[in-house]
Amino acid sequence: MIPLALIEDALVYANLLLMLTVGFTLTYLIAKIPNFAHGEFAGIGVYITFTVAQVWKSNPYLAVPLAFIISAFSGALIYNGVLRTLKRFGGTMISLTISTLAMQIMISALLNIYADYLYPIAGAYSRLFLFRHLDFEFIGLPGVLIVSTIFLLTLITFLHLMLTRTRFGISLRAVVEDSSLASILGVNVELACTISWMLTAGIAGVAGSLLPLWFQGHPYTGSMLLTSVFAASILGGLSSIYGAMIGAYIIGLTEIFGTYLLAQTFGAQLTAYRSLIPLTILCIVLLIFPRGITGLIEDLQARRASKAMVKIRGEGS
């Protein structure tokens, strides 16, 4: 029998991972580089919650919109200040990726400085903190689970409608397909990129701001989540945000339940190896179906289409 707390754990974790993975995948699709600094936007969110809850002593949920705005702003800053400048100087794909790694180091250093700075002000330990006690409860369920689920559903609907129904979403998809062709057709590629970076960074910030309500927050939260985000994204296929959603849920649930089952079977010392689970999945995916779930679905559709074609031809003759 799996305890209820564990299911809550797994669902909250999967929800947060999904928010991060969707953003990571969207950035990858648009900028064509893995954004290693993506986890740090979550780190920013974590510290905004700390500031709101511990320093200002108000409701931690007030941090959510604030985290969205500040993370979105830093996302736009990184894209326009670093990546775009680097591209103008003729940066290759590798140098752009290294620049995101550099940004990751820098933001993590800034978060550490901020944590040091907050320590005397907050009068509480600013490196490992947990605000589970500040969360509300609704019909026996933790508030963060409900809030993150609602946010998630809104997000999925919003993204789906935006990408299929709005003019901006369609131009964004054009940029994903071929950015130079899109710019010929009058799409403002840089604006589309900036807005998408703001959006993905903001979503990551929201995920980060909800995180300390259920899990421990510290300056390295972002970089610790990064392996799971990679794994989820690659499992999803790195080519569609819907694949990323499925991938994130699979990784999130496997990580929590897998650790639990392993600890149950082989002893509690195995919980420390939790981060190896997404890595293992990552390796398996790359070995067996490197195009991920999206690739599998596409193959299936192609096979069905060709079968249908054979059938039509058969009837015709």
Add this chain to the structure above:
Amino acid sequence: MMENISWLLDIVVFFAVYLIVTLALNLQYGYTGIPNFGLALSVATGAYTTGALAGRIGMWICGIRSDLDYIMYNPMITSMINSAIRYDPLKGLTIFFSTIIIVVIVSAIIGFIASYPAIRLRADYLMMVLIAMAEAARIIGLNYTPLVGGTTWVSVPNVFIWMGDMASQFLIITILAISILIFLFMQYLVSSPYGRLIKAVRENELTAECVGKDVVKVKIQIMMLGSAIAGIAGSLWSFYCGTVLAAAYTRTDWTFWPWLMAMIGGMGNNIGALVGVATVIICRRLIIYYKYSLEAYIPFSVVWLEQILLALALILVMMFRPQGIIPEKPAKPKIKKTSQQ
């Protein structure tokens, strides 16, 4: 006076160890074009192997009771080994060199495993996988206590203790000598026909394949060689520190600093790697040296200042001088009268 000398020796050790790591990276990325973001994986492998085996080999060579738990009684065992080799240089050297040989073998095996994705994946996937692999190595090191004691540390025997007072200086000279040897080996390697082959693989895999070169085999060899060299660096570093702390092998320290050094100096160029390492090490040591005077001006710990400067330097170098201080020169083939023509 003494303080200045010890400061200089400190710089020399940092220089030598980072030179080895940077040369390994330069071989893998600069010459062959494999963006290895899992450099820390090889360094950590070298260090963990040293931590786990140097003392155990020492126990075996010095005939110390083997029923003691190596991790639990580690300080005691290390001091027993140290006293056993105090008047026995041969045993000390045997421990040192046999550990390094094992490190080379183990790191090469790890390099072989890491080459599995390296020959199959595109650069962006590869970076993610290698970063994740390096993290995995650290997690295993942090949690699997029989290796290097998990969150505590294990000590490494002082293999030059028979030198008396000069032990640490002698160790530093040995480390420097090994790094110079590796540098000369690299220079020889890249100016050989094999060096031209790996550059051909970097420039265009398809062309290299078309003229009958086995690209996959070359990549596997380079991953193994680079990993073995980086492993030696990890091992030498552990011998210098006298301890192995699993948590120390972070990706900032052992992946990004070498990347910065290689990029500042110039990729695809061993002299450039040397210059880059020297520049960065001197800057870093100066920051540490003037730590207290600096801390009066900045309201936070110098550790974070160092990281911010690392990130800034990386970005600025890529923007304004992507080819590095010393750009790669086209190879001058040694003109020899060969009998084949």
